[in-house]
Amino acid sequence: MALLKSFIDVGSDSHFPIQNLPYGVFKPESNSTPRPAVAIGDLVLDLSAISEAGLFDGLILKDADCFLQPNLNKFLAMGRPAWKEARSTLQRILSSNEPILRDNDVLRRKSFHQMSKVEMIVPMVIGDYTDFFASMHHAKNCGLMFRGPENAINPNWFRLPIAYHGRASSIVISGTDIIRPRGQGHPQGNSEPYFGPSKKLDFELEMAAVVGPGNELGKPIDVNNAADHIFGLLLMNDWSARDIQAWEYVPLGPFLGKSFGTTISPWIVTLDALEPFGCQAPKQDPPPLPYLAEKESVNYDISLEVQLKPSGRDDSCVITKSNFQNLYWTITQQLAHHTVNGCNLRPGDLLGTGTISGPEPDSYGCLLELTWNGQKPLSLNGTTQTFLEDGDQVTFSGVCKGDGYNVGFGTCTGKIVPSPP
Amino acid sequence: MALLKSFIDVGSDSHFPIQNLPYGVFKPESNSTPRPAVAIGDLVLDLSAISEAGLFDGLILKDADCFLQPNLNKFLAMGRPAWKEARSTLQRILSSNEPILRDNDVLRRKSFHQMSKVEMIVPMVIGDYTDFFASMHHAKNCGLMFRGPENAINPNWFRLPIAYHGRASSIVISGTDIIRPRGQGHPQGNSEPYFGPSKKLDFELEMAAVVGPGNELGKPIDVNNAADHIFGLLLMNDWSARDIQAWEYVPLGPFLGKSFGTTISPWIVTLDALEPFGCQAPKQDPPPLPYLAEKESVNYDISLEVQLKPSGRDDSCVITKSNFQNLYWTITQQLAHHTVNGCNLRPGDLLGTGTISGPEPDSYGCLLELTWNGQKPLSLNGTTQTFLEDGDQVTFSGVCKGDGYNVGFGTCTGKIVPSPP
Ligand SMILES: [Ca+2]
Ligand SMILES: [Ca+2]
Ligand SMILES: [Mg+2]
Ligand SMILES: [Mg+2]
Numbered sequence: 071m072a073l074l075k076s077f078i079d080v081g082s083d084s085h086f087p088i089q090n091l092p093y094g095v096f097k098p099e100s101n102s103t104p105r106p107a108v109a110i111g112d113l114v115l116d117l118s119a120i121s122e123a124g125l126f127d128g129l130i131l132k133d134a135d136c137f138l139q140p141n142l143n144k145f146l147a148m149g150r151p152a153w154k155e156a157r158s159t160l161q162r163i164l165s166s167n168e169p170i171l172r173d174n175d176v177l178r179r180k181s182f183h184q185m186s187k188v189e190m191i192v193p194m195v196i197g198d199y200t201d202f203f204a205s206m207h208h209a210k211n212c213g214l215m216f217r218g219p220e221n222a223i224n225p226n227w228f229r230l231p232i233a234y235h236g237r238a239s240s241i242v243i244s245g246t247d248i249i250r251p252r253g254q255g256h257p258q259g260n261s262e263p264y265f266g267p268s269k270k271l272d273f274e275l276e277m278a279a280v281v282g283p284g285n286e287l288g289k290p291i292d293v294n295n296a297a298d299h300i301f302g303l304l305l306m307n308d309w310s311a312r313d314i315q316a317w318e319y320v321p322l323g324p325f326l327g328k329s330f331g332t333t334i335s336p337w338i339v340t341l342d343a344l345e346p347f348g349c350q351a352p353k354q355d356p357p358p359l360p361y362l363a364e365k366e367s368v369n370y371d372i373s374l375e376v377q378l379k380p381s382g383r384d385d386s387c388v389i390t391k392s393n394f395q396n397l398y399w400t401i402t403q404q405l406a407h408h409t410v411n412g413c414n415l416r417p418g419d420l421l422g423t424g425t426i427s428g429p430e431p432d433s434y435g436c437l438l439e440l441t442w443n444g445q446k447p448l449s450l451n452g453t454t455q456t457f458l459e460d461g462d463q464v465t466f467s468g469v470c471k472g473d474g475y476n477v478g479f480g481t482c483t484g485k486i487v488p489s490p491p
Numbered sequence: 492m493a494l495l496k497s498f499i500d501v502g503s504d505s506h507f508p509i510q511n512l513p514y515g516v517f518k519p520e521s522n523s524t525p526r527p528a529v530a531i532g533d534l535v536l537d538l539s540a541i542s543e544a545g546l547f548d549g550l551i552l553k554d555a556d557c558f559l560q561p562n563l564n565k566f567l568a569m570g571r572p573a574w575k576e577a578r579s580t581l582q583r584i585l586s587s588n589e590p591i592l593r594d595n596d597v598l599r600r601k602s603f604h605q606m607s608k609v610e611m612i613v614p615m616v617i618g619d620y621t622d623f624f625a626s627m628h629h630a631k632n633c634g635l636m637f638r639g640p641e642n643a644i645n646p647n648w649f650r651l652p653i654a655y656h657g658r659a660s661s662i663v664i665s666g667t668d669i670i671r672p673r674g675q676g677h678p679q680g681n682s683e684p685y686f687g688p689s690k691k692l693d694f695e696l697e698m699a700a701v702v703g704p705g706n707e708l709g710k711p712i713d714v715n716n717a718a719d720h721i722f723g724l725l726l727m728n729d730w731s732a733r734d735i736q737a738w739e740y741v742p743l744g745p746f747l748g749k750s751f752g753t754t755i756s757p758w759i760v761t762l763d764a765l766e767p768f769g770c771q772a773p774k775q776d777p778p779p780l781p782y783l784a785e786k787e788s789v790n791y792d793i794s795l796e797v798q799l800k801p802s803g804r805d806d807s808c809v810i811t812k813s814n815f816q817n818l819y820w821t822i823t824q825q826l827a828h829h830t831v832n833g834c835n836l837r838p839g840d841l842l843g844t845g846t847i848s849g850p851e852p853d854s855y856g857c858l859l860e861l862t863w864n865g866q867k868p869l870s871l872n873g874t875t876q877t878f879l880e881d882g883d884q885v886t887f888s889g890v891c892k893g894d895g896y897n898v899g900f901g902t903c904t905g906k907i908v909p910s911p912p
Binding site: 197198202212224225226229230232233235236237239240242249251252253254257262263265284287288289290311314317318319320321322323324325326327329330331349356359360374391407408410411412413414415416419490 | 500517619624645646647650651653654655656657658659660661663670672673674675678683684686705708709710711732735739740741742743744745746747748751752777780781782828829831832833834835836837840868874911
């Protein structure tokens with residue numbers, strides 16, 4: 071079968087060919103109303119313009135106003151039939167042999183924008199944000215450092231996808247500067263606790279699922295239906311202040327060590343676009359309890375990479391390479407577990423995977439692991455470094471390599487700026 | 492000075508005299524648009540009607556549409572000057588010697604409703620909900636039960652107000668049934684973990700602060716200005732499944748043991764109404780770090796009571812009596828700590844105090860403590876009980892006793908219904 075091609079020129083390295091069509095929300099100018107879009111090549115396609123032109127002519131979307139909204143929440147709530155219809159309409163009108171948009175100069179000028187010229191914003195209202203802890207390698211490394219080899223992984227970890235509630239208000243879009251948090255760190259001996267700018271600022275390489283239709287309070291979602299409640303995935307940097315976190319987290323978990331900022335990438339890649347990259351999830355031993363046992367247990371082959379551009383330098387170094395396949399608990403298990411107690415999810419909720427570390431030292435997903443809590447500095451083209459310095463820029467990228475095309479996530483980036491005085 | 496009196500008849504036991512005027516949001520009929528209100532005696536006063544009639548004639552509110560909203564968020568964002576102006580206008584137009592509302596029969600019929608006839612709803616959009624752990628007695632009792640006398644209170648507890656992010660989606664209004672959560676509990680020996688309806692369902696007697704104006708990401712709120720960011724307080728029941736919580740909470744804190752439901756009372760009592768009941772907060776030793784050191788450290792003398800009406804019975808038993816004064820960390824310290832890392836708060840955010848236990852066994856704020864983890868059943872007029880049974884109803888009340896009047900919170904109630912099959 072010939073590869074589907076668009077009339078829009080898309081380079082072979084692009085993350086955004088017609089096979090992808092990830093969703094985001096953008097503003098053409100900084101004072102314009104936000105509008106939903108998909109990415110194609112170096113362009114964004116304004117879905118409000120396509121909707122107003124009547125090109126969404128399928129049964130579900132033809133009278134819908136979901137693309138005339140400043141966020142994706144209404145579209146997310148509509149569920150997979152609407153998502154499939156939108157994808158099929160967009161792949162058709164963008165394809166090289168369909169004239170309806172290709173040959174309409176007025177509509178093309180109105181609906182396409184250079185990606186480099188527009189401002190991307192957080193694409194949905196996030197009612198609640200949850201962060202899981204689903205990589206066994208990450209759990210083991212944290213345990214080895216803080217609890218020793220005997221209790222490296224707590225016994226509950228193999229029985230349920232551990233998670234905590236995160237802070238929704240401080241989720242920001244890729245490109246937003248991250249202000250170094252101030253806070254308390256462990257006291258030395260009998261002295262006062264440290265207070266000041268964090269000395270152990272870190273990133274966490276994560277991805278996150280965006281929830282589509284939610285559930286009513288008290289009505290759990292079955293693990294075998296969970297995929298219908300997940301719209302897609304994005305890249306997420308769960309910035310972490312290790313000194314603040316270490317001092318505060320017993321017994322109620324991470325709080326100010328995390329809540330100063332969490333960066334997400336602007337484009338949500340749909341599960342439909344990821345389908346060709348689905349693969350078998352790791353075998354779980356002990357076997358999961360029945361409510362977590364899936365008929366099919368799917369991970370995705372997504373290559374992940376972290377680049378660090380140290381303050382004052384022009385060159386970036388790749389400091390780790392990992393893969394979404396390193397997750398032990400699948401995103402559908404995460405979602406089913408989240409609701410098994412009756413907790414309600416809402417469209418736009420964000421479910422972070424937790425740090426995606428692989429088994430090898432060059433695949434660890436944060437500086438805590440990569441530098442073994444600062445004991446083994448990284449070599450960066452001649453200099454060395456442990457935790458993040460002011461001015462450092464951290465950039466994640468993620469991509470699935472298809473046969474002749476990519477389905478990619480673009481980048482998720484942020485630069486550290488100094489604490490307020 | 493003679494006591495301020497309203498032309499509305501208010502019994503001397505009422506929680507809602509003209510000195511109080513707490514804010515809520517109600518629907519006159521189940522299909523009507525929600526609207527802001529204050530409580531007075533047995534009535535609710537529809538603030539949209541008062542606003543439309545032009546009775547808010549002060550500088551800040553005369554052209555504002557904050558009471559023509561389905562929630563309080565816009566009013567919360569306006570800050571203390573607007574809150575003071577609204578209070579002063581409402582106390583004037585409700586006073587016995589002011590004819591403008593008293594003698595306007597049409598407006599009276601339009602704007603007053605019997606409280607027993609209307610439906611109260613969650614009065615604000617809650618972007619994020621945080622739960623603190625601010626009673627030393629509660630922290631100590633939990634520590635004694637789970638970690639033993641040596642490490643009863645972790646050293647960080649005396650240095651910072653410990654907290655975790657809670658789940659905003661499952662916050663419900665008083666009167667909503669609580670569905671018993673299902674989940675995992677500790678395995679016995681080498682067996683599988685327990686899975687099923689929680690066997691240790693508990694309440695937690697709490698209050699919560701409602702955030703007014705928020706702060707920008709990266710701009711902490713000074714502890715001495717924190718009170719200007721707090722609109723008022725309400726009663727909160729942080730329902731907790733102790734078996735689920737105990738198995739899941741290491742190392743990331745409470746998650747499904749809490750997220751199945753949190754009940755709040757419908758009326759927010761303003762800090763202005765509480766001012767006469769302010770009192771010195773406990774002396775803190777060690778002294779707090781400078782960012783938590785307040786010029787004035789204020790608690791409130793609020794008597795709290797929990798009644799349990801066991802399934803199938805008509806009589807309720809008072810099972811504990813506590814007081815807001817039992818908090819070690821003040822709500823202003825909680826708020827300042829929450830933002831010291833730069834975390835942004837938004838209008839309508841909820842900051843729970845944590846379980847408000849007193850020093851004596853009959854002032855403990857949850858069944859975990861009252862029954863010492865089920866080992867010492869409660870006596871309830873002849874029967875005994877440890878954790879909550881299906882059909883049990885738990886009702887909190889809170890009141891400040893003034894000279895000739897109360898400033899009360901009404902009640903916060905919920906009934907346990909069985910897990911889904
Ligand atoms: Ca994380
Ligand atoms: Ca609590
Ligand atoms: Mg974060
Ligand atoms: Mg709760």
